[in-house]
Amino acid sequence: MKGFVFILASVFLLGLASCKKCKNEDPRARVVNGGSKNVSVHIATSGGNTININNIDGGMTSEYRTYAEGEVEFTITIGNGGNTTTEVIKVTMENCYEYDINIDGNNQVTSVPTDRNE
Numbered sequence: 001m002k003g004f005v006f007i008l009a010s011v012f013l014l015g016l017a018s019c020k021k022c023k024n025e026d027p028r029a030r031v032v033n034g035g036s037k038n039v040s041v042h043i044a045t046s047g048g049n050t051i052n053i054n055n056i057d058g059g060m061t062s063e064y065r066t067y068a069e070g071e072v073e074f075t076i077t078i079g080n081g082g083n084t085t086t087e088v089i090k091v092t093m094e095n096c097y098e099y100d101i102n103i104d105g106n107n108q109v110t111s112v113p114t115d116r117n118e
């Protein structure tokens with residue numbers, strides 16, 4: 001009986017240890033636009049690929065877009081036409097991380113990478 005309980009407990013603990021939310025998935029990003037101006041983000045990866053998240057209106061949140069891990073450059077453009085501001089952020093992104101690009105009510109950019117397994 002003790003052997004059965006030990007085996008059952010071992011299987012349970014092993015199952016808990018392998019319950020990661022993210023299993024080696026590509027990093028991803030989205031725009032959370034709490035500002036008043038339109039926002040677009042150009043994502044350039046170290047492998048030469050580009051991803052765009054375009055025309056996210058104030059008060060809206062984009063869908064997540066995935067890209068390859070490694071060195072990533074986010075070019076964030078706020079506004080349209082002649083009245084735009086641009087900010088560039090360079091980060092190293094690993095698998096299972098996500099990056100929220102937040103635009104606040106004053107159209108200022110903040111961003112934080114988050115491990116999806118925490």
